[in-house]
Amino acid sequence: MGLSIKKLYGGYAGQDVLKDVSITVPDGQIVALIGLNGAGKSTTFKHVIGERPIRSGKVVFNEVDLVENPTAFKEQLAYIPEQPILYDELTLAEHIHLMLASHGLDDQEHWHQAMALLVTFRLDNKLHWLPKHFSKGMQQKVMLVAAFSLKAPLMVIDEPFLGLDVLAQKALVQLMEERTKAGGAILLTTHLLSSAAAFVDQFVWLDQGEVREQASPAELAAEHQISLVEMDELFS
Numbered sequence: 001m002g003l004s005i006k007k008l009y010g011g012y013a014g015q016d017v018l019k020d021v022s023i024t025v026p027d028g029q030i031v032a033l034i035g036l037n038g039a040g041k042s043t044t045f046k047h048v049i050g051e052r053p054i055r056s057g058k059v060v061f062n063e064v065d066l067v068e069n070p071t072a073f074k075e076q077l078a079y080i081p082e083q084p085i086l087y088d089e090l091t092l093a094e095h096i097h098l099m100l101a102s103h104g105l106d107d108q109e110h111w112h113q114a115m116a117l118l119v120t121f122r123l124d125n126k127l128h129w130l131p132k133h134f135s136k137g138m139q140q141k142v143m144l145v146a147a148f149s150l151k152a153p154l155m156v157i158d159e160p161f162l163g164l165d166v167l168a169q170k171a172l173v174q175l176m177e178e179r180t181k182a183g184g185a186i187l188l189t190t191h192l193l194s195s196a197a198a199f200v201d202q203f204v205w206l207d208q209g210e211v212r213e214q215a216s217p218a219e220l221a222a223e224h225q226i227s228l229v230e231m232d233e234l235f236s
């Protein structure tokens with residue numbers, strides 16, 4: 001089980017981007033979508049989270065089909081976009097309360113988990129601040145705290161490390177590993193191939209809207225005769 005993207009075609013009005021994209025993200029695994037700028041990574045995500053209608057193909061998570069049952073599909077999903085989406089007029093605490101409420105989660109039950117995450121990301125003393133006054137990295141942390149508080153079985157994370165300091169990057173890898181150990185499935189995009197090779201279970205190499213390969217970092221490295229630490233050389 002887990003996430004299954006099968007023969008996905010999609011893109012934008014007048015522009016086909018994705019061609020026959022098939023990707024699997026088994027429960028308990030972290031899968032990283034990689035590829036050069038414009039390869040179609042964010043477009044794939046827009047289809048998987050239901051932001052853009054798919055032209056053809058199937059997106060299914062644990063037997064729930066995105067097109068046939070969008071509400072049930074999205075209830076299982078936590079999505080973190082590349083650019084933080086925050087409300088100008090809400091404080092940090094209000095963002096967390098709102099996120100829990102919008103997913104029908106009991107506030108008291110889940111608040112302590114959110115607080116633990118705020119401590120991890122060193123935001124616990126900023127509960128009454130407006131995140132619009134935060135730095136880019138701090139805003140990204142708000143998105144991470146909100147998303148991880150949901151304990152969603154499927155997480156889709158676009159460029160998770162962008163703007164994060166080294167402590168936060170380390171904390172995020174640990175959180176993702178904890179989530180997958182608990183059975184969750186995580187699909188992310190990254191340009192940091194060598195760093196990701198240390199913790200992802202599989203890479204999916206997207207090239208001009210097509211999947212070139214889905215393989216473990218070790219398999220990909222062996223096939224392209226590079227070491228894991230040289231993974232950043234993959235595209236050259």
Ligand SMILES: Nc1ncnc2c1ncn2[C@@H]1O[C@H](COP(=O)(O)OP(=O)(O)OP(=O)(O)O)[C@@H](O)[C@H]1O
Pocket residue numbers: 012013015017035036037038039040041042043044
């Ligand atoms: N809103 C849009 N309307 C039309 N075309 C778009 C739109 N967004 C992206 N594209 C096109 O879709 C293709 C894939 O873009 P996409 O953003 O999915 O790439 P990406 O792999 O995420 O790139 P990056 O690594 O730069 O984030 C590109 O050719 C891009 O020009």
